[in-house]
Amino acid sequence: MSVVIYNTLSRQKETFEPLSPNQVKMYCCGVTVYDYCHLGHARSYIVWDTVRRYLTWRGYNVRYVQNFTDIDDKILTRARKEKSSMEAVAKKYTAAYLEDMARLNVLEADEYTYATHTIDGIKRLIHELEQKGYAYPAEGDVYYSVRKFEGYGKLSGRKLEDMRAGESGRTETQQTQIKQDPFDFALWKSAKLDEPAWESPWGPGRPGWHIECSAMVRDRLGDTIDIHMGGADLQFPHHENEIAQSEAVTGAPLSTYWMHNGMVNVEGTKMSKSLGNFTTIRNLLDAPDGPNPMAIRMFVMQSQYRMPLDFTESAIAAAKKGWATLNDGLNFGQQYGKNLGWKLNETDLELEAAAVQQFQASMDDDFNTPGAVAVLFGLAKELQRQSNLIVHQGSPDADLWTLQQHWRTLVQLAGVLGLEAQNQEESATDSDSTNGISDAEIEKLVEARSLAKQSKNYAESDRIRDDLKAQGITLIDKPGGVTVWHR
RNA sequence: GGCGGCAUGGCCAAGUGGUAAGGCAGAGGAUUGCAAAUCCUUUACCCCCAGUUCGAAUCUGGGUGCCGCCUCCA
Incomplete structure (x- = not known):
């Protein structure tokens, strides 16, 4: 008997076979650190934590890598609002993430990676994509030419001609004008004034969202990994774009298995930060x-x-x-x-x-x-x-x-x-020390209650029971008039 | 418009060909002065229609409803 995994790539369950026997390389798309995590995040990381724990229990040697997206427009917006810096905001919410996950008993990753620590790898990858003709610079930005990549859409099962560009109403109009095709996405964004920026062959700027994962996986785990996972909402475009970036460069599959967790809903609709229907x-x-x-x-x-x-x-x-x-x-x-x-x-x-x-x-x-x-x-x-x-x-x-x-x-x-x-x-010791009542006192009260019961003074006996209950002590009447108690 | 997913008892949720796990809630009973706790018993025409099959919640076709994605997303 072996583990069977539903692979988004094939849309069916497949027998799990790692690339090297008993070794599992997993990469999980982490959070963008601009706010506290909500229940949707909790579900996602609890699920992946469980997958990891289970595979480990099944005897696999699991290497689990997860990233923090610490460069992003939202972090910048937050930093401006809080009159802080992108770095400080990212630090704050990274720490908060780790605290929340520890409380939920989510094990720490074997390694956490950060966009800000992966700039070199990102630049290398963009450079290679450019050399191979998959990327083009435009006004200080660099874009991925989606139509050049043959397999584009294979993960999410969609064809470019079927999609309506801008359907979600979130397209950035400025970018739309610069891009050769509306589906092209940014690998590198030129820096605007007073934004954090890194030097690059294309001018000062910062990486786009998708490229960091491609670079991190390659740096930390290699060209092909066993399992890549994340929320179902990352399937498109994020994971699709990761595949396009990585596979165009390496010529090898980015991941054998792709796993996606379902969303947490509130009254039938997805919990999300933008809808504001979230509970942290x-x-x-x-x-x-x-x-x-x-x-x-x-x-x-x-x-x-x-x-x-x-x-x-x-x-x-x-x-x-x-x-x-x-x-x-x-x-x-x-x-x-x-x-x-x-x-x-x-x-x-x-x-x-x-x-x-x-x-x-x-x-x-x-x-x-x-x-x-x-x-x-x-x-x-x-x-x-x-x-x-x-x-x-x-x-x-x-x-x-x-x-x-x-x-x-x-x-x-x-x-x-x-x-x-x-x-x-x-916790028992805690309550012993904080809870003033001693065993002897309890015995005394129990005895008093038994006497009250015998004289059918139930008001008194119930009062004693309720008092003890309030102090975390439960009484149990057994047949024969015997009463036992426990904290 | 395109792609994908889901519809199982009051609520949640497994089960993917042989006649329905589990959790929560409810009911009846045991026990109790009353409780609490526990135990026993108990609650399903598996969204609709048609088909395949000896046999379908489970497969096929057609409906209906809901959800996700179509460059913020876990």
Whole structure:
């Protein structure tokens, strides 16, 4: 069995075969750093993080490179607005990106690249394109002559004659007049007054958007990589243009597989900065009753990465609840393992084969995370049941070995999806120290409540229970008038 | 106008030829003084029409609706 990937290039699922056995070179189109990231970005990078984690778990040696676009009109506009510099704005939002992603448990790339650090490679590439007749200078700009590249449109499946230039209403009129063809795009833009600029054979200026990715991939990973990924909205023109640039120069395919994630929608339409219908990651997480970052991962994992994903209050609420169940399961070992006599560091325990097999079958099929998450829930619900038995009856009804295996399997597989529990012991200690109430005091209150119950003074007994609840202590009445509690 | 995608229970969402995973919510029951938690049970003519097939949510054709892209985009 091998991994199957939906390749945008062929519009079908293909068996994954890396160029060199067990080596995977991945390049992910990163963000333009002019603002905080929103949920659309969160989805995208959580998805690619998961692909990377899964391939790694499957035994591939993955090299993951991602860029930051730190030269761009939007950054400049932002810098003017904030009376700052392009560099400062880019720095600020690059840092913010890294913070947000760390919270979402997105692993750092093996290498991050920056447009500003790739100027030489960019200039080299443009020069080669010029020599090979694919690029032409015009009034200090340099443009790519799209009609010279035979395969233009092969990724997005479109023909130049079918497209309406300027359909989206965003064409820059100035450029339109300079370009030989409306579909030609800028490789190099001449600098206007008080704009950051780099020296070049075509005069001072800065690179166009698409060229940086071509240059970075070539510099860091080589002429052909295994997987190139990004948002579905990058398919055209960005990735199409990358292909045109890279392949015209190298004569080799830029990437064997192209993967695109579906958009995050708000009330049926795409979340985007220009529409203003976005929620930033930090706003969502930092809201008073905001979700745990892992709940966001759950939210993303519960739909297939190529499908649109609707962001709604109720979807987040459902993900929060779902995460709570999973989190309980993940904490089972910390909570009960010691009492059950587990050795927690025992790692040579075999995982539960059926669950692993089902998980892998789902994930192998173009990263079917909803199927994989269902496996996680199967394990978590069983642990939840056992946990309830322990609390109410004092012991589980499964043998300890099986329980430990369940738990280890859950932790391991959830980890492959980047779903990790908070360290419960830590938070428990936290609440011990910050929460003034001691065990003895709780016992006293529980005792008082039992007496109140016996005399049928339920108002009093409920008051005590509510008070304790407010302090994070849950009471459980068991048959026979016994009450147990836990924080 | 062109290209692509999607339509599955109250909401979300897997399933791509053998008669519907999972999550959230709901209902009934067990338990409880009432709760909480948990357990058990339970809710689907798979957008419409036609076709292929012994058999289709799944394939084919035709509708209808929604979404994305056509040089800001994750």
